[in-house]
Amino acid sequence: MNIETMRGYKMVQKANILRANNLYPFFRSIGDSEGTVVKVDGLDQIMIGSNNYLGLTHHPHVIESAIKAIEKYGTGCTGSRFLNGNLTIHEELEDRLAKYVGHEASLVFSTGMQTNLGVISALCGPKDCLLFDSENHASLIDASRLALGPTFKYKHNNMESLEQVLAENVNRFNHVWIVTDGVFSMTGELAKLPEIVELAEKYGAHVYNDDAHGIGVMGSQGRGTLTHFDLVDRVALNMGTFSKSFASIGGVITGSVEMIDYIKHNARSFMFSASMPPSAVATVTACLDVIEQDTSLHDRLWANVDMMRQGFKDIGFYTYNSQTPIIPIFIGDEMKALTVTNYLKDNGVFATPVLPPAVPKGEALIRTSYMASHSNEELTKVLEVLKKAKQEFDIPATIH
């Protein structure tokens, strides 16, 4: 087959150019991990490129619970929840997650991406429509492609633009769903949920919040962006993942008992895919135990985030409107972002560049993010390396 004629070949060409110039930043092979420090090519790197916000991947209670679950239930469920793969621990976890987020019921999926794909396609029939923030996550974009009704985009976090698409469409469709990331994953910015909910109520639309980066982090005890904004009862559906704060893999949707039962019987990525493995279920349950018991966990997270935000301000980086543990550094030029990433790697810091088309042309950035488990010494070293990088590569202090 001639892959050169295939639609995505440009990406391969670009990867080949970067590899030839020793600037390829993807698929870095991690040989060992202690959570905040990973080994790449035999060298220790301080990890500031992960979504392990609570640092629970290596927590002793979490590890022990996962091992015990494997011993009791085996390594996999070998079928979907719908048929043979429904364990009591799936249902117990769902009860706890519903209470944690503050909704009546919840349903767990095998990944966050499958949650978005399954729920959105189940919600949006041919007479319904979706209103999407233009910077929604790729999994939501793919979900909108599976939906039978159309999608209309509004400008990123722009409430005039949302009101315009609402006014244009509410009378044309049966159900209108406003779909947004709660925390935008590249910039760490929060969605304007209070205004979004006001507009939804004004026009009789429903809200779907993708809280992949908010659950575990935002609001009291990390209950999510809905708790942060005190909007739990006014948002119909809240989605979360376990691939970030919950140290595992899987996803969850929370809402009313009625709505969750509807999703259970309509979401194809739930019904026709094997269920979350026992070790993953036990990991998430154990993370909830730690969150409940360790009252200083979130204090440590936010102290680290505050330290880095202040440090970046002192160095003179532009960090967008980040209000979360994700703190991006605006770089601008794509090649410069790749060169800076390499420099960080050579100096013991693991961070990831975000390049066009994930961001607009000329707006490349380096995404950094912080964990409750980072030590003061680790973060001090990161700031030292970044300060030198700022001077060496003339990283701009503003976006324009």
Ligand SMILES: Cc1ncc(COP(=O)(O)O)c(C=O)c1O
């Ligand atoms: C905003 C958002 N939604 C959904 C997902 C998908 O989650 P998962 O990794 O659990 O499939 C991600 C993961 O990157 C995300 O950032």
